[in-house]
Amino acid sequence: MPERIPLARPNITQAEIDAVVAVLQTPNLSLGPKLTEFERAFADYCGTNEAVACSSGTAGLHILTRAYGLSPGNEVVTTPFSFVASANCALIEGAIPVFVDVDPHTWNIDATRIEAAVTTKTKAIIPVDVFGNVADMSPIETLARTHNLRVIEDSCEALGARYRGRPAGTLGDAGVFGFYPNKQMTTGEGGMIITDDGEIARLCRSLRNQGRDGGGGWLAHPRLGYNYRLSDINCALGIAQLARIDELIAQRCRVLSAYQTRLSGERRIALQRLTPEVEISPFVFVVRLADAYTQNDRDRILCELDDRGIGCSNYFTPIHLQPFYRERFGYKPGDFPVCEGLAQRTVALPFHHELTEHDIDRVCHELQALL
Numbered sequence: 205m206p207e208r209i210p211l212a213r214p215n216i217t218q219a220e221i222d223a224v225v226a227v228l229q230t231p232n233l234s235l236g237p238k239l240t241e242f243e244r245a246f247a248d249y250c251g252t253n254e255a256v257a258c259s260s261g262t263a264g265l266h267i268l269t270r271a272y273g274l275s276p277g278n279e280v281v282t283t284p285f286s287f288v289a290s291a292n293c294a295l296i297e298g299a300i301p302v303f304v305d306v307d308p309h310t311w312n313i314d315a316t317r318i319e320a321a322v323t324t325k326t327k328a329i330i331p332v333d334v335f336g337n338v339a340d341m342s343p344i345e346t347l348a349r350t351h352n353l354r355v356i357e358d359s360c361e362a363l364g365a366r367y368r369g370r371p372a373g374t375l376g377d378a379g380v381f382g383f384y385p386n387k388q389m390t391t392g393e394g395g396m397i398i399t400d401d402g403e404i405a406r407l408c409r410s411l412r413n414q415g416r417d418g419g420g421g422w423l424a425h426p427r428l429g430y431n432y433r434l435s436d437i438n439c440a441l442g443i444a445q446l447a448r449i450d451e452l453i454a455q456r457c458r459v460l461s462a463y464q465t466r467l468s469g470e471r472r473i474a475l476q477r478l479t480p481e482v483e484i485s486p487f488v489f490v491v492r493l494a495d496a497y498t499q500n501d502r503d504r505i506l507c508e509l510d511d512r513g514i515g516c517s518n519y520f521t522p523i524h525l526q527p528f529y530r531e532r533f534g535y536k537p538g539d540f541p542v543c544e545g546l547a548q549r550t551v552a553l554p555f556h557h558e559l560t561e562h563d564i565d566r567v568c569h570e571l572q573a574l575l
Contacts (some may be wrong), residue, residue, distance in 0.1 A: 206513055206566070207513070208513040208514075209514055209554045209559070209563055209567060210515045210554060210556070211386075211516060211517060211553075211555070212385070212488070212515070212555060213385075213556045213557075214385040214386075214390045215448075215452055215556070215557045216390075217448075219447075219448070220441050220444040220445060222444075223440040223441060223443060223444040224437055224440050224441055226440065227436050227437050227440045228437065230436075232436050233435055233436055233437060234433060234436055235413075235433065235436070237436070238436035238439040238440045238443065239257055239434065239439050241439070241443060242255075242257055242434075242440075242442045242443050243255040243256065245443060246396050246442075246446060247398060249446060249449065250371050250373055250374055250379075251371060251374060252373075252374055252398040252399060252400055253399070253400045253402060253405075254397075254398065254399050254401070254402060254404075254405035255398050256396065256398075256399075256405050256409055256412065257394065257395070257434040257439060257442075258394070258395045258396070258408075258412045258432045258434055259393060259394060259395065259412075259434055260382060260384075260393055260394060260395045260432075261289065261360035261380050261381060261382025261384070261395035262289040262292070262293065262382075262395070263395055263412065263430070263432035264380035264381070264382075264396065264408075264432075265289055265293035265356065265380050266292075266296055266297075266430075266432075267397065267411045267412055267430070268293070268356050268378050268380065268397060268408065269293045269294050269297050269299065269328070269356070270297055270411055271404050271408050271411060272327070272328060272354045272377070272404070274294055274297045274298075274299040274327055274328060275297060275298055275299065276297075277299075277325060278294075278299040278300070278325060278326075278327040278328075279301075279302045279325040279326045279327065280294040280300070280326070280327065280328045280329070281302050281303075281304055281322065281326060281328070281329045281330070282294070282301050282302070282303065282304070282313070282329070282331070283303065283306055283312065283330075283331070283332050283543075284303040284305070284306070284522045284523045284525075284540050285306045285313075285334065285520055285522060285523075285543045286332040287360070288523050288526060289358075290330055290332050290358045290523075291330075291523045291529075293330070294328075299327070300325075301523075302321050302323075303321075303523070303543075304317045304318050304321050305317060305540040305541070305542045305543055306540075306543050306546065307340075308545075309476075310334075310337060310340070310478070310479065311334050311335070311546060312331070312332065312334050312337060312338075312339040313331050313332065313339055314542075315339070316343070318343075318344065318347055322347070322353070326351065326353060327353065327354065328353055328354040328355065329344060329347070329353055329354070329376075330355075330356045330357075331344055331355070331358065331376075332358040332361075333357070333358065333359045333362035333372050334361065334476075335361055335476060335486065335487050335488055335490060335519075336361050336362045336365050336388075336484050336485045336486045336487040337362070337478060337482055337484050338359075338362055338365050338366070338367040338372050338375070338482050338484075339357075339367075340479065340481070341357070341367050341375040341376070342367075342481075345375065345376070348376070355375070355376030355377050356376055356377065356378055356379075356380070357372070357373055357374075357375055357376040357378070357379040357380070358380055359373035359379045359381055360380055360381055360395070361382070361487040361488075362381075362485055362487065363387065363388045363389060363449070363453075364388055364449060364450075364453045364485035365483060365485035366482070366483040367481055367482055367483075368481045373398050374398065377399065377401065378397055378398065379397070380395060380396070380397055380398075381395060381396045382394075383395060383442060383445075386488070386556075387487065388449070388452055388453055388456065388487065389442065389445035389448075389449055390441070390442075391438040391439065391441045391442040391445070392438055393438065394434045394438045394439075410426075410429060411429045412430065412432040413429060414430065415427040415428055415430075416429065452557070453485050455557040456485070456486045456555070457486060459555060459556070459557070459559050459564070460484075460489060462559075462561060463489050463553070463564060463568070466564055466565065467491070470575075471494070472493065472494050472496075472497075472572075473491040473492060473494065473551075473571075473575070474491070474492045474494065475492075476492075487555075488552050488555050489553050490519050490551065490552045490553075491550070491553065491571075492546055492549050492550055493505075493549035493575075494549075495549075497549055498548070499548035499549070502548060502549050502551060503518075504574075505571070505574045506551065508570075508574050509551075509570060509571065509574065512570050514554065514566075514567055514570055515554050516553060517552045518547070518550050518551070518552065519550045519552045522540065522543050522544055522547050524539055524543075525537065525544070551571070554567055
């Protein structure tokens with residue numbers, strides 16, 4: 205049997221290994237100089253005043269919902285087609301996620317539907333840049349200004365993407381990135397908040413460090429906080445990866461282009477559509493099966509691909525149909541039909557820097573044979 209093609213893998217070189225080893229030879233394994241260096245380099249890359257490193261993208265989203273004062277009785281408008289953290293971050297603070305269906309072509313939140321979901325209880329919008337494709341942020345920004353709403357951009361999957369020339373994550377009041385090993389760059393586990401608001405950044409640094417304030421002492425906690433710190437070991441890895449970010453994204457774009465070329469005439473699937481405003485930074489490669497296919501068909505295809513040595517997965521289970529959302533809010537199938545129809549037919553194919561043209565041909569051949 206041919207060698208298995210994994211779904212994802214991190215892009216690690218000797219430079220990253222050397223950077224991590226160098227930190228291990230110092231006494232500064234956490235809250236040391238590499239944290240500040242990583243934050244400054246990341247802010248410079250994104251063109252923002254501030255960057256705040258934290259333990260994950262999820263932690264970053266949670267910190268921001270607290271920093272902006274979301275609380276019980278508030279509502280947050282977001283998408284049901286996402287990793288569950290983009291809604292959970294509000295729910296953890298007692299606010300209610302209010303879902304808006306997605307655009308059938310871009311797979312991002314449908315900006316034309318958001319205003320109808322805004323009420324007097326709405327305090328924020330959390331758009332998600334799904335699979336590295338930036339949401340349609342211009343109308344969202346306009347709507348937020350009209351209704352005095354915060355915009356927390358979940359760009360955990362979109363480092364390096366752009367919308368109308370502006371970097372993902374900089375299009376709202378604050379943005380969040382994730383550095384899990386399958387992302388454009390990795391710190392193993394980790395995340396980053398970016399913003400131009402110095403006071404929000406100061407508060408986020410306190411919240412990520414058990415509520416401590418700078419200069420207040422290790423046992424002084426003026427506010428409730430969390431252990432959402434990112435170690436200097438992770439930050440050293442991040443610095444080395446960020447130094448290579450253009451190379452890392454270019455390698456991903458090469459793989460994306462090869463897939464697009466190979467599958468361009470395949471009518472039994474649809475690819476995520478980009479608008480002219482967006483320059484994608486691809487996170488994963490997901491195809492949507494045509495409407496003639498059912499979820500059972502998709503699941504069988506995933507099983508067969510796996511049996512043939514092709515790493516694969518679905519993306520995503522709709523958040524509103526997760527068991528605890530259904531139990532708490534009474535959601536049911538049919539509430540967000542575009543999202544559900546998409547989620548029932550997604551197939552994520554192998555996507556990483558080591559894929560060769562031969563690998564991509566093999567993946568596409570097996571997929572088309574099963575179709």
